[in-house]
Amino acid sequence: MxxxxxxxxxxxxxxxxxxxxxxxxxxxxxxxxxxxxxxxxxxxxxxxxxxxxxxxxxxxxxxxxxxxxxxxxxxxxxxxxxIESKRKTQASDKIKLLRVFLEDKDFESSWQNITSFEFFREITYEDFLYSKQSWDFIEEIYEDLGIDVPFVDYYWTMRNLFAxxxxxxxxxxxxxxxxxxxxxxxxxxxxxxxxxxxxxxxxxxxxxxxxxxxxxxxxxxxxxxxxxxxxxxxxxxxxxxxxxxxxxxxxxxxxxxxxxxxxxxxxxxxxxxxxxxxxxxxxxxxxxxIPNGVDVERLSRLIEIRPEGVPKIVSLIGRVVAIKDVKTFIKAMALLSKKLDGVEGWIVGPEDEEPEYAQECKELAKILGVEDRVKFLGFRNIADVLPQTGVFTLTSISEGMPMTVLEAMASGVPCVCTDVGSCRQLIYGGLNEEDMQIGQAGIITPVGDAQALAESYHKLLTDEEFWKKCQRAGLERVRKFYRFDQFIDNYRSVYEEYLEG
Structure with missing residues (x-):
């Protein structure tokens, strides 16, 4: 409950x-x-x-x-x-209908059988955990699918899958x-x-x-x-x-x-x-x-408190988890630090979701000799980070439409992102011809390519004319296509359609 x-x-x-x-x-x-x-x-x-x-x-x-x-x-x-009782030994044979989750056979005609409370009233959690029918079902799947791992590993996997x-x-x-x-x-x-x-x-x-x-x-x-x-x-x-x-x-x-x-x-x-x-x-x-949107008016005010010139700081704002590929960012910063004195990489985000991965990232920074250049700042207000940032980066191996990229662009910070999700569309334009004519708001690199990331950071941090061109493009793109009021209006229309109905 x-x-x-x-x-x-x-x-x-x-x-x-x-x-x-x-x-x-x-x-x-x-x-x-x-x-x-x-x-x-x-x-x-x-x-x-x-x-x-x-x-x-x-x-x-x-x-x-x-x-x-x-x-x-x-x-x-x-x-x-x-679960109160662990003595239940009998359950309905309908438990075998759960098999539909693990194969494609007859899925379109049978998915509704297990998407109903009627099914879960007849087959309870207790039935799944302790009944003989559940054991028979798990054993049957093991044999029919030819699972090639020890049964004990398979058994606990099935428990965790369906629980x-x-x-x-x-x-x-x-x-x-x-x-x-x-x-x-x-x-x-x-x-x-x-x-x-x-x-x-x-x-x-x-x-x-x-x-x-x-x-x-x-x-x-x-x-x-x-x-x-x-x-x-x-x-x-x-x-x-x-x-x-x-x-x-x-x-x-x-x-x-x-x-x-x-x-x-x-x-x-x-x-x-x-x-x-x-x-x-x-x-x-x-x-x-329906694209995301950000408060462009509020974020663009951060430009007023930026220092003169381009700060030699590359900020990665996001959770320190494997899907964000923070390790590749650290490798890129190690390469960049050999070419650009005084550069720092900031990792801004919580470390508690995958603590082992976060610790591995810190150890990698030490191994590569950049523990003084790569700083783990934990969760911070972006208003305190983006004005000090020269380049925003996202090195993920998978994304949707990252809010942090939109926030960085609206704050006047050019971006270097891996070619995942909507990042290419956000950086180079892609909604329509007008969007593409705005120009690039940063640089897109291949996934997992530390060398390409380092070169892109170096380009933006050392070529101020190019940096300003990317800054202007990012600001124009979010103002035209990714405003918060547009985003809210779109979902309000969706909600009202169903709530009125």
Whole structure:
């Protein structure tokens, strides 16, 4: 069951279902959600937060807006201890319908069988954990799919794969029956699945906005994860992917398809992402692009407090996690420091999400001899960072439409970004011919190319004429195409369409 944090006793116009983001984790999607809530003060919002375990979060990281009237939290991997009985031995054979998550066979005709509270009333979490039918189901999948890993590793993988499904289903079934006008999820995955369940059961319209492509990002996470799969080498095929990772990827692919099928509308932040959604099974007629926006007037005032000239500081603003590829940034700074005296690299963002990775980044800086040049500043207000920054950088291996790039451009800071998500569109223009005529607001480099990053930083930090040209282009682009008021108006129109209906 969920933990109710806030309930003002009011109906919820728009209920956000959020996985691992707002209000406990700052930045990215959380900032986007906070902007929408604070930008529409006349609409009452609610939040269902789906987290991993309580110890993974330090508490609420935002001042909760007045029009946030409901907040409930559930921890998907801490609920097993709340199961009262461990003696249940019989369950319905319908448990085998869960197989649809792990294969493509008959998916389009069978996904609705497991996207219903009726299924989860008949097959409970206790049934999945302790019944003989569940054991038989898990054993059957192992044999039929020819899983080539030790059974004990496979068994616990299956438990972890499906446990959140039952947790979120139970949350949906027992959530307080208040009036909800619209459900909005910024992802597919478990949040999208819960949105699909509640939409079908209660007849509530359901929409999705994907920032990156959730399925793609989870695939990257899983392929790089140390916690998935067998920790010792035994595979005969040198380049074979661990079968357990294949199960996780298939699970997220099919969770995504469920969300796409049930949603009324599926939004993305840029055109290439919309095409990827369609390729992953989303009906084309449901898709639409709504770009992010930033407060250009507020951010552009930061230009007034910039120092003369171009500061020799390259700032990476974001979480210190593997998908941001902070290690490549550190390598680039090591190369740059050999060519440019006095240059510094600032890493501005929380380090608690992947602490082992953060520690590896710090050790890499020491190994490369740049621990005095690369500074880990933790979470900071961007208004204190961007005016001191000569170049903003993003070195990620996957992104959607990064808010930090828009904020940097609006603050008059040229950008060097890897060629991921919408970064090429933001830096070089791509919405239309007018956008492209504005010119480049920085430089795009290949993913994982420390040499190209270092050369791009050097170009911007030493060529002031080019730097000013990029600054002007970035400012013009955000003012014309990525304003906060445009962004809010777009979502207000979406909300009103469903709330009035």
């Amino acid at each position: 969920g933990i109710k944090i806030l309930d003002k006793g009011k109906n919820v116009d728009v209920l956000f279902i959020l996985e691992g983001t707002y209000p406990y984790v700052k930045g990215g999607v959380s900032t986007w959600v906070h902007q929408i809530i604070t930008g529409m003060k006349d609409i009452n919002f609610g939040v269902l937060f789906l987290g991993s375990r309580p110890e993974d979060y330090k508490g609420i990281g935002y001042q909760l807006p007045e029009n946030l009237v409901y907040l409930e939290t559930v921890y998907m991997f801490s609920e097993e201890s709340n 959140p499904i039952f947790v979120v289903a139970r949350l949906g079934m027992f959530i307080e029956k208040k009036e909800i006008g619209l459900i909005h999820s910024p992802s597919t995955g478990y949040a999208g699945f819960l949105g699909s369940l509640m939409s079908r059961e209660y007849g509530i319209p359901f929409i999705i906005t994907e920032h990156g492509i959730y399925t793609k990002e989870r695939k990257i996470d899983i392929l790089n994860a140390r916690w998935v799969g067998v920790q010792y080498k035994y595979l005969q095929k040198k380049y074979d992917m661990d079968d357990l990772k294949k199960l996780w990827i298939k699970m997220f692919v099919n969770l995504g398809r469920v969300s796409y099928y049930q949603a009324k509308k599926v939004f993305s932040l840029f055109e290439e992402a919309r095409k990827q959604q369609i390729s992953l099974g989303c009906p084309q007629e449901k898709t639409k692009v």
